[in-house]
Amino acid sequence: MADNPTKGLADVVAASTALSDIDGRAGRLFYRGYDIHDLAGHVSFEETAHLLQHGALPTRRQLADYGAELASGRALGALAEGNVAEIAEKQGPMEALRSLVSLAGAEDADKDSNEAAANRRKAARLTAQQPILVARYHAARSGGRAPEPDPARSIAANFLLQITGREPDPRAVEIFDTCLVLHADHTMNASTFAARVCAATLSDMHSAIVAAIGTLKGPLHGGANEQVMRTLESIPADGVARAVRDRLAAGEKIMGFGHRVYKTEDPRATHLRKMSRELAEASGDDTYYRMSKEMEEVVHAEKGLYPNVDFYAATVYHYLGIPTDLFTPVFSVSRMAGWTAHVIEQHADNRLIRPDSEYIGERDQKWAPIDER
Numbered sequence: 262m263a264d265n266p267t268k269g270l271a272d273v274v275a276a277s278t279a280l281s282d283i284d285g286r287a288g289r290l291f292y293r294g295y296d297i298h299d300l301a302g303h304v305s306f307e308e309t310a311h312l313l314q315h316g317a318l319p320t321r322r323q324l325a326d327y328g329a330e331l332a333s334g335r336a337l338g339a340l341a342e343g344n345v346a347e348i349a350e351k352q353g354p355m356e357a358l359r360s361l362v363s364l365a366g367a368e369d370a371d372k373d374s375n376e377a378a379a380n381r382r383k384a385a386r387l388t389a390q391q392p393i394l395v396a397r398y399h400a401a402r403s404g405g406r407a408p409e410p411d412p413a414r415s416i417a418a419n420f421l422l423q424i425t426g427r428e429p430d431p432r433a434v435e436i437f438d439t440c441l442v443l444h445a446d447h448t449m450n451a452s453t454f455a456a457r458v459c460a461a462t463l464s465d466m467h468s469a470i471v472a473a474i475g476t477l478k479g480p481l482h483g484g485a486n487e488q489v490m491r492t493l494e495s496i497p498a499d500g501v502a503r504a505v506r507d508r509l510a511a512g513e514k515i516m517g518f519g520h521r522v523y524k525t526e527d528p529r530a531t532h533l534r535k536m537s538r539e540l541a542e543a544s545g546d547d548t549y550y551r552m553s554k555e556m557e558e559v560v561h562a563e564k565g566l567y568p569n570v571d572f573y574a575a576t577v578y579h580y581l582g583i584p585t586d587l588f589t590p591v592f593s594v595s596r597m598a599g600w601t602a603h604v605i606e607q608h609a610d611n612r613l614i615r616p617d618s619e620y621i622g623e624r625d626q627k628w629a630p631i632d633e634r
């Protein structure tokens with residue numbers, strides 16, 4: 262039987278949104294009408310989160326208020342704080358985040374309300390807490406405690422400080438902040454869709470975010486950034502072309518390439534490639550960057566595919582000193598801004614999301630008693 266033409270919901274418009282827009286042929290991405298090329302390097306992640314969650318880039322006064330809300334929202338409830346060590350022992354990073362967000366939700370002051378104001382407060386708290394959860398998790402499994410976040414610093418600066426334990430270089434903070442901006446929202450990607458499906462049943466924001474985290478984890482979506490690094494680590498520096506060709510010949514996908522919507526370069530990859538190169542050169546060892554460039558050329562020559570957001574994000578995070586298994590959690594730190602904004606938008610104009618299915622099973626079956634089957 263021929264594949265359903267809408268298998269994977271390709272090209273199906275599943276929601277209306279004013280949050281982000283993609284032109285897949287031209288390779289363009291917009292957040293609320295602002296071109297990602299104008300935002301990257303010019304606005305902070307906090308300004309981007311405000312844009313998505315509140316509808317406009319903040320004034321200085323609004324940014325100060327939002328920053329104060331984020332700073333006070335960082336505190337984790339006792340349940341999440343009290344269980345992080347045991348969770349870190351038993352669960353991988355993305356599973357741990359799923360559990361910890363769920364625990365944080367159990368104690369959220371607005372957990373019983375889907376009203377817009379309550380949703381915005383929860384969105385700020387979730388955005389503030391996600392990097393702290395990643396840092397606490399990492400510290401717990403490493404047998405220590407993450408340095409306390411400094412309320413005067415940005416999310417990017419605090420995160421690098423907490424994860425590496427070192428005072429971050431100002432340029433590294435700028436680069437990481439730009440990464441967070443680049444990953445903040447992306448129309449109806451799988452994890453955002455999962456969040457919206459959950460929210461559309463009038464379930465609560467934390468439940469929707471748990472669904473999104475579980476969906477981001479998979480290697481066909483956010484989990485690809487970790488797999489890109491694992492691929493680079495698993496092949497010899499002078500054997501990239503051969504490794505790629507062997508994997509393609511074996512029918513394997515090359516992680517970090519291809520995209521459902523972009524038919525040309527992903528505009529985020531343009532920035533990430535540049536930042537990867539800058540960090541590689543500054544590190545004094547640009548091996549992984551050079552391997553990535555070669556991989557990009559070979560995959561394009563062999564399959565006509567372009568790198569997606571996950572490809573150069575991998576080496577950027579690597580050069581920033583972030584452990585490889587925290588790459589997808591870092592994605593969730595950024596995407597929290599978009600997920601929460603989508604839940605706010607879904608609740609503000611809701612209809613249950615319930616697509617149809619095409620039945621391909623048996624018909625006209627006759628029932629028989631158990632001893633006669």
Ligand SMILES: CC(=O)SCCNC(=O)CCNC(=O)[C@H](O)C(C)(C)COP(=O)(O)OP(=O)(O)OC[C@H]1O[C@@H](n2cnc3c(N)ncnc32)[C@H](O)[C@@H]1OP(=O)(O)O
Nearest residue numbers: 480481482483485513514515516517518519520521569571
């Ligand atoms: C943040 C993000 O989620 S970005 C995406 C992150 N995911 C990855 O990097 C994983 C690798 N990429 C992929 O698996 C895909 O390109 C996806 C999932 C991103 C998009 O998938 P779809 O739109 O469903 O395309 P699909 O998987 O059907 O691929 C179409 C064709 O291109 C091939 N193809 C797509 N991506 C790749 C790849 N990375 N390597 C090799 N071949 C690929 C498929 O094998 C398929 O070939 P076929 O028609 O001969 O069977």
Ligand SMILES: O=C([O-])CC(=O)C(=O)O
Nearest residue numbers: 447449450451521569570
């Ligand atoms: O849009 C998608 O399908 C995947 C993606 O690039 C993202 O979520 O950033």
